[in-house]
Structure formats: structure tokens, C-alpha cells
Amino acid sequence: MRRRLAGISLLGVLALTAAACGGGGGGGGATPADGPVTITMWTRAATQTQTERLVQAYNSSHKNQVKLTVIPTDNYQPRIAAAAGAKQLPDVFAADVIFVPNYTSQGLFMDVTDRIAALPYKDKLAPSHMKLGTLDGKQYTLPHTLDLSVWFWNKDLYEKAGLDPEQGPKTLKEFARHATTIHDKLGEDGKVHGTFFGGNCGGCYVFTFWPSVWAAGAQVMNDDGTASLNDQPVMTEVFRIWRELYEKKATGPTAKEEQGPTWTGFFPKGEIGVMPMPSTTLGLMPKEMKIGVTPIAGPDGGESTFVGGDSVGISATSEHADAAWEFLSWTVSDDAQIEVMAKNKDVLARTDLAGNKYSAEDPRVVLINSLVAKGQTPYALRFGQTYNDPQGPWLRLAREAVFGDAAKVAQLNAEITKSLQQ
Template identity: 80%
Template sequence: MNPRSPRRRRAGAILVGLLAIASVAACGGADPQPADSAASAAPAEGVTVTMWTRAATQAQSERLVAAYNKGHKNQVKMTVIPTDNYQPRIAAAAGAKQLPDIFASDVIFVPNYTSQGLFLDITDRINALPFKDKLAPSHMKLGTLDGRQYTLPHTLDLSVWFWNKDLYSKAGLDPEKGPTTLKEFAEQATTVDEKLGQDGKVSGTFFGGNCGGCYVFTFWPSVWASGGQVMNPEGTTSLNDQPAMTNVFNIYKDLYAKGITGATAKEEQGPTWTGFFPKGGIGVMPMPSTTLGLMPKDMKVGVAPIAGPDGGESTFVGGDSVGISSTTENADAAWEFLSWSVSDEAQVEVMAKNKDVLARTDLSDNKYSAEDPRVVLINSLVAKGQTPYALRFGQTYNDPQGPWLRLAREAVFGDPGKVAQLNTDITKSLQQ
């Protein structure tokens, strides 16, 4: 998931009908592909496989491909497609039987592709991996359909809390102790704002108040941390009117009412919501883990798991999964790259070396991440986080015209009495 630009997901609403038609043309029907019969074959040498990825995860994908190509006779030719255009391009390529050998997908939309038969069944290949049980569980869950597995984790982005240690010190807070509950988060944000916010240059916290993807990425982990859920397991019934979600909304509603959230939080639509914290004027706020390496070198930043009102910890496990297209003629060579991409070598010497979140839970404390306890913490959350499943996720939760954004805005800025009806609208959208 790329919550920093949730409006890009609007293409998901357009894709539903197109993808159904395209996948039938490409695969001879909408049934998932049968098990890969060549699961144990050795790849031929000197094969070039094609791969598509979206621009949102370009940097990590390029590093993996470059390292693989340097050490293997087989090669990967990668094409980066603008995120705005990615889903329509996949649909069009499926309809024309011109899918690449390998393609990545925002993990949220993997169930759509697996249900339409666009990925090859690689269950037997995955089962042969000695570390199969250590692969990022949320990504593996969304890549599984009817007990068969179709994708591997590719790139990961987690939601965490960042706090500005310098602002904490100036506000009289302990700069080494970030929040451990959502209530403490609110208290610390309030202290920073009250002590330092008189000139309008400092705010206690910030969030994307007009951005469905931002709410999902940053509010839902507090629900999970408290033991609650936002949907049923099938992704067809909304639970966003239940106490676990209501309690989270109420804390943010109170922060906004007191002016702790910054002047533009209500209007923030997503593209710039992560740009305020690096400027040094926000005390504490939820952020994508991938932005840690983009912070100014002289900024002292603490990192904490997102907690529920009274404790616990969780995260939204976003990013991309990757699979082999069901129409490939190079399944063995494609698998050679995919399996290498989750190997010790790739995960440690490529991903960890660049402070990226790892796709394997058993490698979270490695020689590179051990240099920064914050990175170790982020990697450790992969096993504790969740990635929600819903075939109509984009239309329901990310579309600016969808019912989720209306519910969230009423709960935080408007009339909470409307939440029950809006929750019914979410369920109707999920079941269409």
C-alpha cells in the first residue's frame, strides 16, 4: 500500500470491470491457475525474463534486480510503470495476453489478481523454501487463495509513530521515551503543542484528515493493537462502528478540537501528509517506516510501534507482493529470481544494507539493521502487523468518493451520530 498518494488508487474502481473481462481473455476464465507442473525443474541459463513494477516501489525493485543481474546468467529486464497507470496497464496486458513474466502489485490488490487467475500457482515452489514459515505473514496471507499460494513479499512499508526528540526536550518531555499507548500519544502531542505551539510553527501532531488511505494506514493499527478488527475475515462486513474503532476516532477528534493537530489536517488529502514531520515542526505523528531514511541527518527521531488506546502494538503491513504471471513461458527462470529475492543474500546484502524493511521475520536483527535499533524495531513489527483483505478495498476505502472517507470525517470532524449508517454503506460497498 502506498498511503502517501491514496488518490492514485482511484484507478482501482475503474479496473474492476475491465480486469474481469481482461482476465477471461488472458486465462480462458476467471478461475485461479492450476499448480505449476514444472515446480522442480532447473531453469535454463541465459534466459531474460521481463518484470513490471509500479513507480512507488521503484528504488527497492531496482536494487534487487541490479544485484541479481550482476550475479546470475539469467537476467531480469524491469519496466517501471507510473503508479497512476499500473492497474489499467495490467488489465490491458492480461486482455492482450501480453503480461510480463513477473509483475509486482500493491499487496492490497493481490487478491483481485489471484481471484482473476493472473498469477501462476507457486505453492509447491514456496513449500520447498527452507524459510517458508518466516516470510512476511500478512503478505503471504493475501497471496493465498483456496489454500494455494501465488505471490511472495517484494517490498514492505509499515506504519509507525515517529517523535521529534528535540521538540520533546524543549517541551519538558523525556526525549528517549515515546508513547506506548494512544492515550500517551495524545498526551505527549498536547504537551508539545501547549509548550511550543504559540507561534504557529509547531504542532503536537498531524494526520491526513481528508485521505481515506491515510486513515487506514494510521488509525487501523490502533484498533488491531487493542484486539479489535475493522472488517470480518472475508472482507465483506465493516466493523468500523464498533467500540475499538470508535475509541480511536474519539481520541483524534479530541486532539483536533483542541487544535493540537495542525491547521491543515482536516483538508489534507494525502500527497503531502508525510512532508510536515521532516521539517521539524511536528511533535509526534504516524508515518510510513520507509521515510526514516529520508529524515534530515541532523534530526533526532524516535520510532515506536502504533498502540491502542491502552497499549498493545501493531502496524499496517503495506508495500508490494510479486508473482509469476499465469501466461509466462519462463516460469523456472522467473522463480529463480523470485526465490533469490527472499534469500539471505538478497534480504541482508541488498534490503537490510539499504535500511529497507525485510520480507523475512527471521532476519530482522542482522548485521546492518543491528546498527540502528529503530530499524530492528521496524523489522520486528512485520510479524505483528496486519494487511486487511477485501476484494473491493480500493473502491470502498481509498476512493475519495467512497463511503469510508465519509465515515472517518464524520467521526473526527463532524457528527458521530452518522457513523452507524455510513458503516452500513461501507458494508454495502464491500458486498457489491
């Protein structure tokens, strides 16, 4: 059973504690309405496109309506905190799946366990999102948007380097060989690089390195998210492989200082041979680019992915629970998932629809959707401070492991555990 928080583990949102103590965690109910109901919804800018599509499609086909407010991503957590403290949360709000346990711990979402149980496809909902939206056996959220980490490779650069353009890497070691070959064969002018990564970005490391650990059957934390395992053999091997790529200059000259905002911008320019990328960027790639997609693998094989994105739930103070649930349950229905999400090449929230009629047109999309059932989303109540904060212990550990003194990893791993347990 997961421990409950004494205080929220998100930077700048301590006001949530007061909100929870004020009874925000009640079961909630629906206020009867004589006519159509308009519910309010908040989402962060990072998932604006997908959310707007869903809301528009719902509003055009239902009597009840959804009024959507999009909030800048960096301001989202403080806005939720302030609204919770004032008991002015919207009827429905989405949240980065990593932070959902913080909100459920504080009682901000309504318990929808029975409602979910009535869905005929309840066991087909994205398992990682469902896991993080569950607390003490009760379910509070549904998957909203999904973003997975995968390996992209540039088929034209593969062919020019003498590699098979139709065969992407099956292991992390093979990934490194491919990247090194491209660097050695095509990198003389400094415009083409074997690979790239966000070397000064904590979130980039967890999104792209951790799946190699999971693919090898290992873990980066214990189940409760209170102890770091980032000094264990598999993670050490993953770091070693990436360190060698950097030392061979196969990663490009700016990888060490890349803080995140531009780390995905080089591959679409045709400058990178093979690299980990968010699956959502596939539809944004230049139409003329020949791109292969393959799962992230461990040093010697396996496959996994970091299942990111947002979950969504009904706020515990909503007076329109029935109308809110009508909308939320529709977003994971066949109609919404296929005709709205799949039609636009978005990753689906259900594992049973991976091969739908739209995805089937592109085997890469089918592969991405199939990974939802194989990937993981790490659970830790203090994830933000520990792994995403640029001043946190994880980024220091990763940078020492890849660029600095690897002998410091054990000490820094202990600091990560200490941060997780605060």
C-alpha cells in the first residue's frame, strides 16, 4: 500500500495540503440538471493539440459540452495548487502521469473505481497510466494522452554509411555500433553525427536511458519509489555505452550541454543517424524523410519504453460528476480513440486498438502503439525534485556517469535515495 503524503512533492504546490485537509477528497456527486451541462476542463499546453481535438469532436456530437482552458506547462502545477487551495478546481483536469500520484494522495481526484469497472475494455486501458492513477486499491484517473520513447533511425544516412537502411538496432550495443559507423563514415564535415541526447537534462535521461534498463529486466527504483537502483550493473552498462559514444565524438559537440528544449530538433534536419526520440514527433517529421522506428533495447536485447503523457480525472469537488464521466469515458471509447486519436497518428490509450484501420496504414505507428503494453512509467512521490529538477541529485549522477567521474555514482545514488525518502 502506498504511503500518503504529509505534503505534496511538487515544487511550489504546498497549498495542496490545505486543500486536501479541507475535504477535497470526498467521493463527490452529480448535481441534477434540467438541460445540457457544460463542464470545465484544464490541460497543460504540452498536450493542447490532442486535447483540443477530443473536446471539439465531443462538443460536436453531444448535448453536454466541455469548456477547455489550456495553461502554460510551466505554470500548470502552481495553478492546480492555487485552485485546490481555493476549492475552485475545474470539473475535469489532466496532469502529467508522473505527478498523478501526488494529486491522488491529496484527494484532488474523485474516486471513479466503480465507473471504470463498468467499462467493457477496462483491462485494455494503458497499464502504466492506470497503475499511477490507483491509490490504495481505488482508481482515480484514465489515460488521456500518451508519449513513448523509441529509437528513430535515418534510412538515407544508414545507406550512405554502408548500413542496412531497413534494419534498425536490436540492442543498445548495436545502436552504438551503428552510431559510431555513421560518425566515422559521414561525420568528417561536422554536419552529420551518429547520435544525440540531452546530456544536461534530467528528464531526457530518464525518458531515453531507463527503457534500456527495463528492457534488460532490471529496475531503476524499488516499487515504492523510495530507493534508487541507479548504481546497479545494468544501469552502469547503459551509462558506459553512452559514455563511449560521447568519448568517440559520435554524439555531436553540443550533447553535453543540451538542457532539453532543443534535443529533438536535430534529427528532423537529417543530421543524426540514430537516436532516442518521443513517439509523438513521428507525425512532425519532414514528409520526405525516410525514418525507421524500433523499440529501445537493453545492452543485449529486449525492448521497452518510457510511457509518458497525461492522465485525466474528475476533480473531487466537481458538482457535475455524471456529465464529467460521460466525457471522460467517451475519450477512451472506440470512436474517440480511432476516429480522433488514431486518425491523427496519436498513441492510443487502449492496448486492444493498436492495429486499427488508421494505424495499420503505417507499421511504425502499429509498433509504437504495441509498446504501450510493454513499457513502464516509474512511480515516485518525489519524482519531480529528484529526477526533473536541474539542481536535483539525478542529473548530477547521470552527468558524472557519462562525462565525469564514474566513481562518484555510488555516493550520488545514495543522495537520490535520500531525496526520494524526504
